[in-house]
Amino acid sequence: MSAPNKSYDPVEVEALKPEAVERARDEALAAIAAAGDLDALKEVKAAHAGDRSPLALANREIGALPPHAKADAGKRVGQARGVVSKALKERQTVLEAERDERVLVQEAVDVTLPHDRVPAGGRHPLTTLMERVEDVFVAMGYEVAEGPEVEAEWFNFDALNFHPDHPARTMQDTFFIHGERPQEIDSGSAEGESGVVLRTHTSPVQIRSLLDREPPVYVVCPGKVFRTDELDATHTPVFHQVELLAVDEGLTMADLKGTLDHMVQALFGGDGMKTRLRPNYFPFTEPSAEMDMVCYVCRGESVGNPDRPCRTCSSEGWIELGGCGMVNPRVLVACGVDPEKYSGFAFGFGIERMLMFRHNVEDMRDMVEGDVRFTRPFGMEI
Known part of the structure; x- marks a missing residue:
């Protein structure tokens, strides 16, 4: 080395x-x-x-x-x-x-520039209208109730007196959640179905309200619902409903009629607004009826009057708004309510349909496409 x-x-x-x-x-x-x-x-x-x-x-x-x-x-x-x-x-x-x-x-900001150079945003008119409906019934003493959008078939169908072979339970109308059906769910589901659906109406909230509360029960149930419809000018697979449920001693169709009259007067204005009931059928109400309101534009004066046609009601004088009726005793029994002691009424209608009536919206697709040119005219109402 x-x-x-x-x-x-x-x-x-x-x-x-x-x-x-x-x-x-x-x-x-x-x-x-x-x-x-x-x-x-x-x-x-x-x-x-x-x-x-x-x-x-x-x-x-x-x-x-x-x-x-x-x-x-x-x-x-x-x-x-x-x-x-x-x-x-x-x-x-x-x-x-x-x-x-x-x-x-x-990046300096000129605070002397006009503050309104950028137009203010706007709440969606569906939200505004739904909250206005809620306010009408809250003022009458009703409670706002909500429920899940993914629902068990028992709440969506069975408890509401929909029989297992009812057409609404087929895939033609209902979105079924894929999966294995739990053993505790006893419904009319076909083998291999999960027994869980996207709710087709807000009526399951009524069932949950009756199960969670002791009568008397007065609730209004707004929310989003789902059906297998194609999106076009008058249909959408996702839309909004508001339903009302009142269960108490001694309620009659007269109470239902008075409630409907007050609702249309509050929402469409004027003492001249009134409703009428036409016989119909719904599994969860008996007797059942379709509710019409007098045309809020012509107030019925266009009927038989060719000199004053009305595009809103097609000169018929009435506008169909939704279904209603007295709660079927079978629904009360399913929720543990004594039908011999209590009676109730319910009705429901679509918010999109009411928005089309109130503001002459011709195409339902305008409500879901998110175009600010549609929402801006409605303003920032709170």
Whole structure:
């Protein structure tokens, strides 16, 4: 093994020569001073202070020197690197200050500009109308009730007196949730179906309200419902309903009629607004009826009057609004309510349909496409 080379002259190492170290230092200082922004300074730092910079490579050469030569070379290179590092920090401070001043100028906000240059947004008219309906019934002493949109078939069908072979339970009308049917759900589901559906109406909320509360029960149930309809001018697979349920002692069809009259007067204005009931059938009400309201435009004066036609009601004088009736005793029994002691009434209608009536909206697709040109005219009503 050879002995250490004590006669090795460090000046012969090119990277450690004083003039080479000074040249690398001066080049680094010049590049730092020329950096015009922080990105350029970042590139300079990598080139002149990084692991592959000339001064860093020179520092690595010190380890190969004999012991008596390392101190002088280390001092020379270390001083140069210290000067470069200090220059980098000072230049970064200057560039950051310049950037902050530039941002303040470029992103300045002129508070003297008109505040209404950008039009205000608007709440969706469906939301506004649904809340207005809620307010009408809350003022009458009703409670707003809500329920899940993904519902068990028992709540959506069985408890409402829909028989297992009812057409509404088929895939033609109902979105079924795919999966294995739980053992505790005893419904009319076909084998392989989960017994869980996207609710087809808000009536399941009425069932849950009767199960959770002791009569008397007065609730209004707004919400989103789902049916397998194609999206067109008058249909949509996702729409909104509001249903009302009142269960108490001694309620009759007269109470239902008075409630409907008050509703249309509050929503469509005027003491001349009234309703009529036409016999119909619904599994969950008995007797059942379709509810019509007098046309709020012509107030029935267009009937038989060719000189004053009405586009809103097609000169029929009445507009169909929704279904209603007295709660079927079977529904009360399913919810544990004594039908011998209590009676009740219910009705429901679509919010989209009412919006079309109130504001002459001709295409239901306008309500779901999110075009601000549709929602903006309704304003910011709260």
